[in-house]
Amino acid sequence: MNRSMTVLAAALGLVLAAGAAAVPATAAPVQQSTQGYTATAGFAGSAAEDADSQAFYQAVMTSALAKQAAHPYLKAVVVTYDASSAPTFKNVIAQSAQIWNSSVSNVQLRSGSNADFRYYEGNDSRGSYASTDGHGSGYIFLDYAQNRQYSSLRVTAHETGHVLGLPDHYSGPCSELMSGGGPGTSCTNPYPNSTEKRKVNNLWANGFAMAG
Numbered sequence: 001m002n003r004s005m006t007v008l009a010a011a012l013g014l015v016l017a018a019g020a021a022a023v024p025a026t027a028a029p030v031q032q033s034t035q036g037y038t039a040t041a042g043f044a045g046s047a048a049e050d051a052d053s054q055a056f057y058q059a060v061m062t063s064a065l066a067k068q069a070a071h072p073y074l075k076a077v078v079v080t081y082d083a084s085s086a087p088t089f090k091n092v093i094a095q096s097a098q099i100w101n102s103s104v105s106n107v108q109l110r111s112g113s114n115a116d117f118r119y120y121e122g123n124d125s126r127g128s129y130a131s132t133d134g135h136g137s138g139y140i141f142l143d144y145a146q147n148r149q150y151s152s153l154r155v156t157a158h159e160t161g162h163v164l165g166l167p168d169h170y171s172g173p174c175s176e177l178m179s180g181g182g183p184g185t186s187c188t189n190p191y192p193n194s195t196e197k198r199k200v201n202n203l204w205a206n207g208f209a210m211a212g
Contacts, residue, residue, distance in 0.1 A: 028085070028120035028131075028141055036129035037146060037155050038181035039170045050167050056117075056132035057165035057203070063116040064107075076108045077204055079163065082115035089142050089156060093119055096156040099190055100164065103197050106204035107164060117163055128155050130162035138163070150181055151188035165203040166196055 064079045071078075083093045097109040118139045127146040132138035140159045147155055158180050172179030174187035177196055181187075192200070 028122070028139055036127045036180075037150065037158055038127055039168070052132065053130065053162050053167050054165070056130050056138045056162055059132050059138050060116045060163050061165075061204070067114075067116075076106055078108050078110050079117070080110050080112045080115045081163075082113070082118040083111060084118075086119035086121040086142055088121050088144075089119065089147070089152065092152050092156050095153055096160050096190065099153075099157055100160060100192070100200075103192050104164075104200045104204070106201045109160070128159055130159050150185055151190065153190040154188055155180075157190040157192075161192065161196070161200075164200045166192075166199065 060079060061077070064077050067080075068074065068077050081093070081097070083090055086093060094111070097111070101108050119142060120139055121142045121144065123145065124141060124143045126143070128141060128143045130138065130140050140156075140163070142152075142156060142159070154177070158177055161178055166178045168180055169176060169178050170180055170182035172182060174183040174189050175193050177189065177192045179187075
């Protein structure tokens with residue numbers, strides 16, 4: 001092998017090694033991550049992250065409304081999720097869905113096939129996050145270490161809030177679900193507050209209007 005080929009092979013090896021380190025343990029689809037559960041100190045989020053979160057919500061709504069067209073008599077949009085790739089968190093995911101279903105009326109979460117989004121689990125230095133490609137495909141990734149450090153139910157309900165259209169607000173109090181890890185590890189509240197409930201109901205009512 002000549003010198004130029006040796007250098008090229010070494011460079012490719014570095015690229016492949018870097019790529020392998022970034023892939024979640026469950027080999028979840030590689031997509032652009034939206035906001036995670038925590039942020040670095042003093043960081044309140046960015047316009048780009050808000051746009052990513054909005055893209056995930058829009059993709060899920062588009063998918064759910066396409067199915068809703070076959071059942072126009074339903075009073076709420078049904079968003080279907082698949083938790084089969086996150087077996088460790090199966091019960092926590094079900095509890096999170098129950099919390100949201102009892103909190104809002106214009107959208108309901110159901111476990112099933114032909115899902116609008118999926119949950120994955122594994123190890124990721126970024127922690128837990130919601131992700132989408134902006135074209136109708138998205139997922140929530142639940143990180144093992146972060147779910148041991150923080151309340152797993154709050155983490156899961158928070159990330160599911162992104163699916164329903166809510167952005168992060170790290171500076172909020174523990175009573176605000178979308179403040180995520182901002183209030184610290186002692187915060188275990190998994191419930192959206194009245195403002196968050198109202199916003200989700202308004203967003204999904206608009207979904208009905210768009211479908212009409």
